Amino acid sequence: MDVFQVEPWQANFKFHPKIALIGLVRTANRLSLHIVFKITSTMQLKNLFKSNFFLMLLSGLLLALPWYEGLPSYTIFFGFVPLFVSYYRLVEQKAGFWKIIGYVYLSFFTWNILSTWWIYNATAIGAILAVVLTALLMTMVFSIYHFIHINTSKAIGAFAFITFWIAWEQFFHNSEITWPWLTLGNSLGNHPMVIQWYEYTGVLGGSLWILVVNFFILSQITAYRERVYGRIAWFFSDVLLFFAIPFAISLYIYFNHEEKGEKVNVLVVQPNIDPYNEKFSGLTNEQQMDIMLSLAEESIDSTIRYVVCPETAIDDRIWEHQLADNESVKRLKAFVDRHLGVMWITGLVSLKLYEPNETVSHTARKLPYDERYYYDRYNSAIQVDTLFNLPIYHKSKLVVGVEMMPYPQYLKFLEKLSIDLGGITGSLGTQPDRGVFRSTDGKYGVGPIICYESVFGEYVAGYVQNGANLLFVITNDGWWGDTPGYRQHLSFSRIRAIEMRRSIARSANTGISAIINQRGEVIDSLGWWKRGVIKGSLYANNATTYYARHGDYIGNISAFMALLSLAYGISRYLMGRKKREL
Structure with missing residues (x-):
């Protein structure tokens, strides 16, 4: 029996603005997917991926898919990749700060509205605030990463993004204003077979896993774009390593676990x-x-x-x-x-x-x-x-x-x-x-x-x-x-x-x-x-x-490492400004 089947009671509702909006959102979701695939089939794929707007939307969509049961959850492992590909391009083009942040906000807004639009059923104001403010806070995390990235290197920037993101998730679990719904590790909740090691790391361990795999995939694409082909095989083995080992550990725990008590x-x-x-x-x-x-x-x-x-x-x-x-x-x-x-x-x-x-x-x-x-x-x-x-x-x-x-x-x-x-x-x-x-x-x-x-x-x-x-x-x-x-x-x-x-x-x-x-x-x-x-x-x-x-020791360690990376970024920025003044 399908526990998610549509029930007869749903067909008896009279028109209501909330129900109408939900239908509109669902229709818009389907239409957006149709447009994406239509464009893909009529344009050259290479030209399509040159569009920063498209890449940011694509990233938001890939990050949202795991929050729908029955849709592919594995997209979370490369959901950030289009966003960062577009970001690196914008940095190379010396785009202004607000232009970059605007594109990034579009991506996070897409992720949030596609994943949590249903809050509107209970409260319109709550839904708007949850989507708009959560996307804004995500963008603020990215802006700190941007500062560190442009003043240090891609590797240090990647480290900073991972630690700041997990520290932010930790903050959202414990602050007075809490909304940790879209914690990355939560996206794997319907796949217990692959997250058995959460008994050691908690959900933030899943977030760490997801972010690390995203950046290793991104490094593959960067190596290809920069024609550093010798690094591709090395990074490819790292991707397999970081993805396969946690997966294998989880399977081992899963098949050897017996109910206790x-x-x-x-x-x-x-x-x-x-x-x-x-x-x-x-x-x-x-x-x-x-x-x-x-x-x-x-x-x-x-x-x-x-x-x-x-x-x-x-x-x-x-x-x-x-x-x-x-x-x-x-x-x-x-x-x-x-x-x-x-x-x-x-x-x-x-x-x-x-x-x-x-x-x-x-x-x-x-x-x-x-x-x-x-x-x-x-x-x-x-x-x-x-x-x-x-x-x-x-x-x-x-x-x-x-x-x-x-x-x-x-x-x-x-x-x-x-x-x-x-x-x-x-x-x-x-x-x-x-x-x-x-x-x-x-x-x-x-x-x-x-x-x-x-x-x-x-x-x-x-x-x-x-x-x-x-x-x-x-x-x-x-x-x-x-x-x-x-x-x-x-x-x-x-x-x-x-x-x-x-x-x-x-x-x-x-x-x-x-x-x-x-x-x-x-x-x-x-x-x-x-x-x-x-x-x-x-x-x-x-x-x-x-x-x-x-408890969430990974979040605490990440917060400490994030502060260190920020301090390093600030020191590099001050050293660079001093050199420019000389």
Whole structure:
């Protein structure tokens, strides 16, 4: 069965500007591809590749293809090549800085809009900002490379680009404004067989691999253009070496890996509640609980230890000091009492009340009906079991512009500009540590990863460091519609499984829910816009990978080396200026 097939519900939509724009973008994508191939067939290929405009567009297209499941992902290994061929030509022609930067921005803009246009389904402003600003930041990285390149050499420039790019990816993982979606290593998420060594390097190791292969291919082309034929065979062997060795290592790990840990049976619930028309308006909280409890009750058996439900599955806006008295929580307690040994993990919207003399967080706000009190709102996860201790975890990697505004201690007034997707908006509260839910017998520890948090490898490592031997991803990807967005998001969970060597149960409100093994393979899944459950087995692995222990060390080393290359570039620039003055 094709989990990505078009469903009948999609044909029943009335005209909507967002849907019209999505159709327009898809049509434009197809038209652009048609034009490219039409031009290629009617012009001499040699003349076509003399066009800087074409090369920059081609680079953007090659970099975007891996973000579409079913399209060739290997283009990421030479996606930068047309861009740099055009750049070298522009430098040789002594083109001005802004002309060069304009062409480079075109390439990165093409990559971004073709890969992440689907954000528009949730928010037009968010989509525009994500595409325009991410392309701008990529171009800023390139401008630093340009400065170093023109003041040093191609080799040093290449080293600088690789280190600065990875350092920038690292920054985008950890800054207040985070958007690491297009991290190069993420492009291989649907090909776990070739990235098994991510357990040692993390996703930034994939970025390093991709960039190194791009530059070795570029060196082949440069040697050919400069007619230095003796270097071609040497560089060609290097390309094979740097591509083949990581690939062979991954295959070796893949075929020799065995699932580690004790077997744990789980039941993943996919309620398929429309986030636009049902989740926060059309259905009551009681009706939504009816759906999830009914799905679980129909499929539960004596072997199941965990039931997993998606992000914000309980939207009662529960005061945390009154959790045990909430009707939805009571219904879950009744369920686990009927099925002894079962633990129910679900998302919910929770509120924390601060006492008048208690220190409040930067995200706290006054109670509208009693200004003596402050409160925080959270996108949370909770475990309900027979012990009824109700451990709770607060999502702490938040979506900029929806769940948080950057630097709330300084820019709290910007909360009014938050995008309202229904449910919870404005700057939400967070917590400093990665909470782990312990099983009633103490044998299992679950890392409750909420939605966007699954994009961050080093962040997820915090759960493992705190004792998680299982990982659950709970999310609601329905905001994006039937687009590449939710498929890309699923692929990141596959990467996390490899990095941590943890089995993952993924509950997505509208799909794709999945069981993922420690090799990053999707063992079972429930596709888009389907209501149902998945029964599967996970393995509670207590071993810790090198990456889980050390995090994004490649990013830290790259940042240091990038600063060294910048310092060298500046020194060469100053020496050159001094010589010119003499």
